[in-house]
Amino acid sequence: MKVNSLAGAPHAHDGDSVSRLMGRVLLALLPATVYGAVLFGWPALNLLAITVLVCLGCEAGCLWLAGRSVRWGIMDGSALLTGVLLALSLPPWAPWWIGAIGGGFAIVAGKQVFGGTGQNIFNPAMLARVMLLVSFPVEMTTWLEPHPWLSGSAPSFLEGLQVTFGHFTFTDGMTGATILGHARTELVMNHPLSQALPGHYQPGFAAIGWTGGSLGETSAALILLGGLWLLWQRAITWEIPAAMLGTVLVLASVFHWVNPERFADPVLHLLSGSLMLGAFFIATDPVTSPVARIGQVVFGIGCGALVYIIRTWGGYPEGVAFAVVLMNAAAPLIDHYFRPRAYGRTWRGQPRPVPERAKKRAAVSRDSGSGPA
């Protein structure tokens, strides 16, 4: 009888796996990705394809160099996800080399040098985004106005290739500032928000995503939809998104209430920039966030506070990537200090005696408690 490879207990599994987990996250990103592709046309799809392919290629190369199973490494889906997340955070008509450099940097410097899946300190996609933003500020802040597919202004496939691979210069009127960028410029010029925002920002459009911005970050509603599905699927837990969005909401509300001309309203903060994507898909990256739920709350609050601080007082109009990367660095520390309390132990880890009062209460409840029905 061929019984028993001598495996220890448990002899059961809930059937989930890393690749299924990544697959669910990718599926949740699908609506926002499709929307981005429709909104910005062929060049956006080209950029997405290049970023993803470079990520997969670099992952395969590194695994091969390290002598690991290339097939298993690629199958886990993490490189694919990194590529998609990075592409979604790039300006939609960015040239091919932005995607290529970003993808390569994300996988090689952001992940594989640390030892591959599960070992990286920083979220690879956000690390690459920060690197690109600092290194190529012009390309990384050229925000295209919507050029939806099948509309007159949409480029054909060949024109799309020209945008991505050739020399393409944006004409006036094709591009514009994002809402956050616009608000920042106006504030620098001491224009109050009540004059700056009308005509430029409409909450409805911002929620749907009919606005300039990163490839897949414009539609807060679709990202929220995907995020809620992930929560329902238990692929992520609620602590990080809730703490991050909640912190931004609270800070924005307080400051807006103090001075509405200087500080944008909380709805604008929640609907614009990368906040939604960051809260549901990036800060929740399991590898780079704390493992215990209490630590995740702390992490989320930190991310939210940094986002608001950078947006409001920092040198960049948007700060999600910086905030997440900074908090990634703090995650090991958070993990060290915020742990669950072990059963039968105090928070400090000492054996926890049974409190006499509680013990008496348990004994008393037998006398006063109702008898059997």
Added chain:
Amino acid sequence: MMRLHGFRGGVHPPGQKHLSAERPIESLPLPSRLYIPLQQHAGAPALPVVTAGQRVAKGELIAREHGVTSAPLHAPSSGTVAAIGGFTAPHASGLPLPAILLDTDGEERWIESEPLPDPFSLSPEEVAHRVGAAGIVGMGGANFPAAVKLSKARQAGVHTLVVNGAECEPYVTCDDRLMRERAEAIIDGTAIMLHALQAPRALIAIEDNKPEAIQIMRDACRQDARIEVLSLASRYPAGSAKQLIQSLSGLETPSGGRGTDTGLLVHNVGTVYSAHRALRYGQPLISRIVTVSGGAVAEPRNLEVPLGALVADLLNYCGGIASEDCARLLMGGPMMGQPLPGIEVPVIKGTNGILALTAAEAGEAHPSSPCIRCGRCVEVCPMGLLPLEMSKRAHHEDWLGVQSLGLSDCMSCGSCAYACPSHIPLPQYFAFARGKLAEQRREERKSAHIRALMEQRQARFERQEQAKAEAAAKRKAAKKSRAVVVEEDDE
């Protein structure tokens, strides 16, 4: 209804109880030979009191307890002792353990016994003593001698007896059937144990996936106002003693302490039932209910089995196993069960299930991949530990690091590995770390012992040197004084 407090973490493996839950308890036909290991309980192995060739009656003492934490063994049937020697243990190692081999004669001739007194007329000490003398151990799998638990609990002033009918392991239905078919006996056993504890209240806890058992037990205990049946939400490991105490009282057993520190004492329903048999009929623990189940078993069943029957006998009675489908053969449930080295191993007091699982059921398809720190293991750990950090340290052979993260609190329930998307066998890392730490402690004890011997040797040498020196000095002094005497004589 009493308010329940719940416990942290846990998982929801598919129950698979339907495979065997509707099969009434059947008696296994008596095997011609029984293999009774001397170690079926926590503590020291029992000492045989029979010799090869001796005829024994059913229920006759064949091995007595050895030390305080130990339990005696009785002949599961009448027959002749064939030999006392090594036999494959029901353990993954497959190592032989000393066992008594008994050839049954098929007469089922019981040992003669005196008429039994009413258990409630006995002193609590005497009840506990009789429970111990009947060889009763924790039958939920812990195998701890029940009498030791009873007398310690009475001294600790336990106020509530918890009868554990949770049966949270998937597949296993022996307690379910026992409660459905022998409820009166369990209630009587509960009353006897309450008497032994001198405790005023008993709670019978049953997971809500056994509604029939809950109903039957409620009906059975209607007469006794001290006993209450509670329905627990089904979640593994609700039936673990620590988690059960927490669910019922909100109290936690202190780390390194005893369950009775909380004022509650947990006994499995099977244990309570055995106490009833021992005190009412004078029958020691010589048989138990075993669930034979799993996708590779032809006809899953619940069997009443004499201790020492071979797993092969049980499987044969259940139509055998489809060996090409059987990926794991286990003793116990899928979450904590032991893989068996083969089918030629005996049933012991703590055997609640024999499972033959298919590869699909055992979740074997995946090799493990790197940890992605998703924190699921932390989320499901009922003890509030950080399994991923512990396994990481074990991986780096930092045994003390594993220990400092609470290895001693881990009860190997397997929830972490069940939920791990990377399919990392976390409990195996912990078991390995435990082994290494035990090895280290042994080495330390050994070197401390050697050091002590060296010091003694050194001290002995020093004493000898000193004695020599003193003797020399004495001799010298004596010589001198003799010389003086001689000089005086000369004068």
